[in-house]
Amino acid sequence: MTSRRQVLKSAVLGGGAGVLAATALGSLGPEAAFGAAAPGVAPGAPDPDFAEGRIRSVKDNTLFVLGSNMVFHRIRVVDGTSLWKLGPVAFDQAKPGDGLYARGVRMPDGVLAAESVWLNIVNVKGHVRNITSEKLHLDHNGQEILCHRVAGKSVAVYSDAPPSADLSLLRVGQHVQVLGAWRPDTNQVDIATVFSPH
Amino acid sequence: MARSQSADPPVDLLGPVTGEVSWFCCGSAWGPCSSTGRGACGTCNSGSMQHAWPNTSDACWAITRPDSCGVGLSRRTCGFTHRITALCSGTSVVTSIADCGPQTDLFCGERSCCGATCASNRLIDLTPAAYSKIASLSSGLRPCEISVP
Structure with a gap:
């Protein structure tokens, strides 16, 4: 069975040159990030692979999101990302001002490579x-x-x-x-x- | 004054219990969730691995009343951990209590299914971070098994 990490890894490596470039400055490449087992999150603790907030801007394949707790997120949409806005939608339906929840894999450079993004x-x-x-x-x-x-x-x-x-x-x-x-x-x-x- | 609990032993003392799971927002949030506070425990946050439980106190029980749906549940307080397993996917998540809920009595008898696998009555609500580990947020409601890890 293919894990979500493997799916995302494939998507990022296949079409995410931006992700590769961004992680070149990190201590781990994206292969290492996606190849590793998802770390367990302690009950009650924030999940680093999850983000919420409102879109401030959209550039290329990245959503710049300000969390309700004022933490800033960069959320990368890759080939395998599913987006929902009253139903499945394309990336161009993500607009500044939209609220969102996103789940994916946190890359070494802090970008969240998204598996799923639920808009509004x-x-x-x-x-x-x-x-x-x-x-x-x-x-x-x-x-x-x-x-x-x-x-x-x-x-x-x-x-x-x-x-x-x-x-x-x-x-x-x-x-x-x-x-x-x-x-x-x-x-x-x-x-x-x-x-x-x- | 809070009504007393049923004399029947809580079903979750006998082993895992099946019921419905949904999700709710808490803490800092946008949209209709923006007026939501940090929950009965004062720690609830949509991005954390947490859940609401219908029997965190007498006051909580008086609101949720799962016994009116024929379900007795143990008193478990803030920070207690449960394992919630989605019956659709078999995936599970371990979360801790951060709020009182869901309001089980308002949905008595409701049933959710995955094919032939079904569960009745709303027994637990997860934060978006926790729910999205075991199901898509767009599913809204799923049958699950609740156990103690």
Whole structure:
């Protein structure tokens, strides 16, 4: 079975000349970084192979991201990187201002070679305050979040039933989980999946 | 006043327990998560290997009430570690308690499946850093096994 490190190694070595150049100044080459077993992270500790924050700028194949804790990240998108923004997207959908979570392999020069980047992804639970054919008003800990149905994208999962494009079974007052894509600097979310317990 | 726990022995004392796992954000964050604090333990951070557990205190139990779904869970406090194994992939992660949750009683009877492998009731929430070790964040909800490492 191919590990994610092997996949990333292959992707970086195959098309990531920038990564090779960047790591030339480090103590380890990328082969060593990807060839090594992923180091165990102690429970409770920050994971160095994970990053979160908002994109400040995009240059070539690198996202320059300011973490919410004010730590700066350089996130390299390589051939094998998957990007999500309400669904699988191409790299050009990553925009300044987007929030993100990313997982990958931290290179010796500090760059995170990304396996996955989730753009604007949110996963919130709350009560349905109102619902129309196009919108769902969610009370999330007293904060209203306006959730938009996106044709061809939004689905509901009613317990263990297969995903359905029919959101009409959702009811005012019930509790749901909304997984979706945040519209930056608003209280609005585009719905990917609504999870309903029944 | 907090309601008392069920007299039934917690199922997790008998061995691994299966349930649903989701993810939540905490600590410094963007978007709807920006108003989220550091959790009941005061240490929660989306980028750390942590989780929320429904029985960290009497006050926590009074909110989450997994017993109303027929599930008894042990009292385990901040810093206690669990191993969470995704039943879809078989991969696992070891994390420590940093918050109270999920609110199990609001999703009683809900079931998640991977093919024929299913689990019911929300018993644990992981931080994004932890969840993304065992599943894609875009999956949102998965069946899992919870054990003590």
